[in-house]
Amino acid sequence: MTIRNLDDLLAEGVSGRRVLVRADLNVPLDKQTGAIGDDGRIRAVLPTLTALTGAGAKVVVFSHLGRPKGAPDPQFSLRPVAARLGELLGAEVRFAEDTVGDSARSTVEALADGDVALLENLRFNKGETSKDDAERGAFADQLAALGEAYVDDAFGAVHRKHASVFDVPARLPHVAGRLVLREVEVLAKLAGEPERPYVVVLGGSKVSDKLAVIETLLPKVDRLLIGGGMCFTFLKAQGHEVGTSLLEKEMVETCRNLLERADGKILLPVDVVAADAFAPDAAHDTVRADAIPSHRVGLDIGPETVAGFAAALAEAKTIFWNGPMGVFEMPAFAGGTRGVAEAITSADAFSVVGGGDSAAAVRALGLDESSFGHISTGGGASLEYLEGKTLPGIAALED
Numbered sequence: 001m002t003i004r005n006l007d008d009l010l011a012e013g014v015s016g017r018r019v020l021v022r023a024d025l026n027v028p029l030d031k032q033t034g035a036i037g038d039d040g041r042i043r044a045v046l047p048t049l050t051a052l053t054g055a056g057a058k059v060v061v062f063s064h065l066g067r068p069k070g071a072p073d074p075q076f077s078l079r080p081v082a083a084r085l086g087e088l089l090g091a092e093v094r095f096a097e098d099t100v101g102d103s104a105r106s107t108v109e110a111l112a113d114g115d116v117a118l119l120e121n122l123r124f125n126k127g128e129t130s131k132d133d134a135e136r137g138a139f140a141d142q143l144a145a146l147g148e149a150y151v152d153d154a155f156g157a158v159h160r161k162h163a164s165v166f167d168v169p170a171r172l173p174h175v176a177g178r179l180v181l182r183e184v185e186v187l188a189k190l191a192g193e194p195e196r197p198y199v200v201v202l203g204g205s206k207v208s209d210k211l212a213v214i215e216t217l218l219p220k221v222d223r224l225l226i227g228g229g230m231c232f233t234f235l236k237a238q239g240h241e242v243g244t245s246l247l248e249k250e251m252v253e254t255c256r257n258l259l260e261r262a263d264g265k266i267l268l269p270v271d272v273v274a275a276d277a278f279a280p281d282a283a284h285d286t287v288r289a290d291a292i293p294s295h296r297v298g299l300d301i302g303p304e305t306v307a308g309f310a311a312a313l314a315e316a317k318t319i320f321w322n323g324p325m326g327v328f329e330m331p332a333f334a335g336g337t338r339g340v341a342e343a344i345t346s347a348d349a350f351s352v353v354g355g356g357d358s359a360a361a362v363r364a365l366g367l368d369e370s371s372f373g374h375i376s377t378g379g380g381a382s383l384e385y386l387e388g389k390t391l392p393g394i395a396a397l398e399d
């Protein structure tokens with residue numbers, strides 16, 4: 001199995017050709033103002049786009065944004081993203097008001113060599129996410145008709161069996177873009193024989209989302225550090241009360257079982273920052289992890305835990321981090337995420353940050369992105385890759 005990449009397509013010559021680029025421009029938008037929060041995913045796709053425009057292609061970009069229900073929904077419009085993309089490219093990005101309709105066709109038609117167009121949200125169309133092969137296929141036919149070649153640079157969506165990810169490449173010459181290529185190279189290194197010690201840090205809210213990856217990683221890693229909302233289900237499994245903290249009751253037994261099998265590899269918080277309420281100005285204290293008051297909610301890992309995690313990270317040669325350690329959006333509860341992130345950058349290790357939230361945390365906390373080995377644009381996608389699952393978007397590129 002081989003996957004051709006952008007250089008192969010460029011070598012064939014793309015001047016004057018309409019090239020479809022599936023990007024993941026699913027960026028956070030402010031609910032009130034509609035402003036783009038973190039634009040990391042837009043910047044991540046620029047190398048592919050500039051390579052194509054520089055070679056004279058007519059570039060047609062498409063993406064999803066959020067989870068609209070198969071029909072147009074203004075709050076999920078990609079229009080603001082087109083504007084931002086244009087600023088970053090330093091060139092106008094033509095915006096089509098639909099995905100495969102009149103606006104899309106005339107916008108694509110009007111492109112000159114080296115121009116870029118962005119189509120409206122793919123998920124405004126039922127066919128994009130349909131489980132029915134024929135319905136997806138019919139939509140893919142319409143998308144494919146807009147271009148002559150297909151580039152997948154939407155790493156964040158390769159785990160989705162969607163028309164634009166899975167079915168369009170079956171209809172056109174297809175290659176992996178620069179971002180997808182780099183992401184897969186890095187993750188293949190972690191899935192193969194990572195240099196040891198290999199330390200994984202997992203956070204985020206739900207154990208149930210991470211269970212499969214914990215199962216796969218446990219035999220591979222030297223240490224697994226667990227923080228974030230999901231740590232409370234593990235603390236409960238250790239027999240501690242967790243107050244009003246996030247708890248997945250139905251996962252407690254599973255966590256107990258994991259801890260038994262972990263051979264001491266799993267490190268849990270020894271202290272947590274517990275607050276009166278889930279609010280930025282809530283009264284809060286650092287308490288022992290086995291003494292969380294019944295009326296309080298744990299919103300971050302404590303300083304002693306950060307120190308312990310930092311000590312484990314200092315020994316590491318390979319690090320994978322997915323999921324914030326606390327509610328980092330609120331300054332009072334950002335210390336754990338910041339502390340762990342700093343420990344990762346200080347370690348003499350190859351470090352990979354997986355995912356939407358942890359990548360956003362790195363940027364929101366003002367940390368230097370270049371001090372990490374790689375910051376993935378895919379949360380779910382990078383976890384599923386490490387689980388060893390077949391990713392529809394990658395499988396579709398293989399020949």
Ligand code: 3PG
Pocket residue numbers: 024026066067156157160356379380
């Ligand atoms: C993401 O943000 O995780 C990707 O863009 C995929 O989005 P989805 O989870 O809505 O499919």
Ligand code: MG
Pocket residue numbers: 379380
């Ligand atoms: Mg997601």
